[in-house]
Amino acid sequence: MIKLQQVNKWFKSGEDRLHVLNDINLQIDAGDYLSIMGPSGSGKSTLLNMLGLLDVFDSGEYWLNDVATHQLSEEQRADVRGQQIGFIFQNFQLINRLTAAENVALPLMLANMDKAERQHTVSGVLSQVGLADRMHHLPGQLSGGQLQRVAIARAIVQQPALILADEPTGNLDQHAGHDIITLLESLNQQGQTIVMVTHDQDMGARAKRHIRMVDGVLSEE
Amino acid sequence: MKTSDLLQFTLTVFVRHRWRTAMLSTCVALGVAAVVLLTSLGESARRYVAKEFAMLGSDMLIVLPGKKQTSGGGIPMYASTVRDLTLEDAAAIKQLPGVTAVAPIIAGSANVAFGARNRDCIVIGSTREFLTVRQLSIASGQSLPADADSIGRPVALIGSELKTSLFGEQNALGKMLDVDNYRYQVIGILAERGESLGLDMRNMLIIPVRSSEALFSSEALFRMLVDSHPQTDKAQLKNAIYQLVKQRHQGEEDITIITQQSVMQAFNSIMLTLTAVVGLLASVSLVIAGILIMNLSLISVQQRRAEIGLLKVLGAHADLVARLFVTESLLLVGIAGLLGLGLSSLIIWLANQWVPIITFVTPWWSPIIAMLLALLTAWLFSYMPARRAAAIAPVEALRP
Numbered sequence A: 001m002i003k004l005q006q007v008n009k010w011f012k013s014g015e016d017r018l019h020v021l022n023d024i025n026l027q028i029d030a031g032d033y034l035s036i037m038g039p040s041g042s043g044k045s046t047l048l049n050m051l052g053l054l055d056v057f058d059s060g061e062y063w064l065n066d067v068a069t070h071q072l073s074e075e076q077r078a079d080v081r082g083q084q085i086g087f088i089f090q091n092f093q094l095i096n097r098l099t100a101a102e103n104v105a106l107p108l109m110l111a112n113m114d115k116a117e118r119q120h121t122v123s124g125v126l127s128q129v130g131l132a133d134r135m136h137h138l139p140g141q142l143s144g145g146q147l148q149r150v151a152i153a154r155a156i157v158q159q160p161a162l163i164l165a166d167e168p169t170g171n172l173d174q175h176a177g178h179d180i181i182t183l184l185e186s187l188n189q190q191g192q193t194i195v196m197v198t199h200d201q202d203m204g205a206r207a208k209r210h211i212r213m214v215d216g217v218l219s220e221e
Numbered sequence B: 001m002k003t004s005d006l007l008q009f010t011l012t013v014f015v016r017h018r019w020r021t022a023m024l025s026t027c028v029a030l031g032v033a034a035v036v037l038l039t040s041l042g043e044s045a046r047r048y049v050a051k052e053f054a055m056l057g058s059d060m061l062i063v064l065p066g067k068k069q070t071s072g073g074g075i076p077m078y079a080s081t082v083r084d085l086t087l088e089d090a091a092a093i094k095q096l097p098g099v100t101a102v103a104p105i106i107a108g109s110a111n112v113a114f115g116a117r118n119r120d121c122i123v124i125g126s127t128r129e130f131l132t133v134r135q136l137s138i139a140s141g142q143s144l145p146a147d148a149d150s151i152g153r154p155v156a157l158i159g160s161e162l163k164t165s166l167f168g169e170q171n172a173l174g175k176m177l178d179v180d181n182y183r184y185q186v187i188g189i190l191a192e193r194g195e196s197l198g199l200d201m202r203n204m205l206i207i208p209v210r211s212s213e214a215l216f217s218s219e220a221l222f223r224m225l226v227d228s229h230p231q232t233d234k235a236q237l238k239n240a241i242y243q244l245v246k247q248r249h250q251g252e253e254d255i256t257i258i259t260q261q262s263v264m265q266a267f268n269s270i271m272l273t274l275t276a277v278v279g280l281l282a283s284v285s286l287v288i289a290g291i292l293i294m295n296l297s298l299i300s301v302q303q304r305r306a307e308i309g310l311l312k313v314l315g316a317h318a319d320l321v322a323r324l325f326v327t328e329s330l331l332l333v334g335i336a337g338l339l340g341l342g343l344s345s346l347i348i349w350l351a352n353q354w355v356p357i358i359t360f361v362t363p364w365w366s367p368i369i370a371m372l373l374a375l376l377t378a379w380l381f382s383y384m385p386a387r388r389a390a391a392i393a394p395v396e397a398l399r400p
Ligand SMILES: Nc1ncnc2c1ncn2[C@@H]1O[C@H](COP(=O)(O)OP(=O)(O)O)[C@@H](O)[C@H]1O
Pocket: A011, A012, A013, A018, A020, A039, A040, A041, A042, A043, A044, A045, A046, A047
């Protein structure tokens, strides 16, 4: 489903060029569940941004469902992001003035889905993450674990091909973090492809495949 | 994004940033109201004065001594009088076909006294035709004698207010007035009538034109009011008067004739220009509101970098993000502009309750122009913030 071929990315830092992604080759099949672990600054987030079409690499190829994404325009990349990729962030990235339901509805709104269908879909997804009774709460009224569930609901609402999670439990306590990993696992069991960056050994170990990043070089255990 | 969703999303921004929204709306509403109110004021003043001129009647011509220097529109300007306009000229004009009445006028100010009370007021020397032409009537007593243009009898008609201030509730008919060094007997009191062409008839004294020659020691007419038959062609009559006076004044065309139409035209063009200038000045306030919108929008873009990044992560195109910010400012200005229109209507309504003499009206084009101007300003000044928002990269959402 996903194929990265000899992807390289350099960042300029002052005079130097930092080789953040060093000849990355990676294949991900539908239904996979990958964890990416490694020291801080090793390029994990950068790799995830490439997979999510949030940033461009300097050389290499990225095939997503047989589409050569490295040849797409910025607008086409936005469309692919909206339709095929769900994002989960460490700091949730919810819009504070919108209710849980409205936050989850955002991708559908951007995709021009009409309101009735949207409401139906959103309430279904929020039930799926166990927040049926919190639909109309504002982010300020929810706990960290609940916020991340809202974010997960938003990530899966378009039924994306791929979910990318960058340290999804980084801002959560042990218990809430555990619940989130369990939720991701159950999504994967229903066939959802997931790539997750994490610091936590135990949580990373629960994934099906284990990737290590060190200084921009990728290896798989 | 569907338009309805776009609007709803924008409304959540307004609710979230209540203060900013309220402040901007106030500025825009005041700007729009200022444009509408000032143009309304100009238009109302124009109509008010135009109505006054209309009361002259379209059959009346005013003959002034002196040649108008400028031709065409504009304010008439007069050269020094070459030859005085006289009562004999008036009598000759009276003979022209189509002329129904000629009121020669000598005017000046004088001190009018009755016993211990005295007043400075305007004294008009004319004939009884003056009353006909100016549509004045006698409340009690009688009008000027028919021979007012030949014999200087010491009689006077008194305006209603002047009568009250000199005589109070007393009967004024038959009483003697001291006017500067002359004495006149009050033979009639004018019926109450409001102001007309800036002259308050209620505070005037009218005496036979021959008497006023002595009072003001001059035979020169201040002007002549010529009334004509409704069917008479005014342009032809005007020409005939020019010809006649020219012939009487040794071939010198030294008078100016004003018709109601020419006065109204000149006046209308002046007032329209004035209204436009005042409206333009008010528009400056809208531009200032626009600059304010731009600044606050730029701040808003900065504050909402993460949100904008997130929208892009979720699949929003750059042009949608730009549209979001343009919509925000158009919607805000649209709503605030409507409030401003409401405000100006309210103020005009109140003004009409409190100031009954003048009817305040809003010209039909003024709210349209004010709104279009406000929306255009909003659009122009939201362009830069919108561009800036659109350029924000999706990775912005990832910065903590
Ligand atoms: N936009 C950027 N410009 C310059 N350097 C960057 C940028 N983003 C990340 N880096 C650098 O690239 C390296 C990898 O960053 P990142 O992928 O975020 O690491 P990780 O997520 O593994 O901690 C780091 O040294 C970081 O400082």
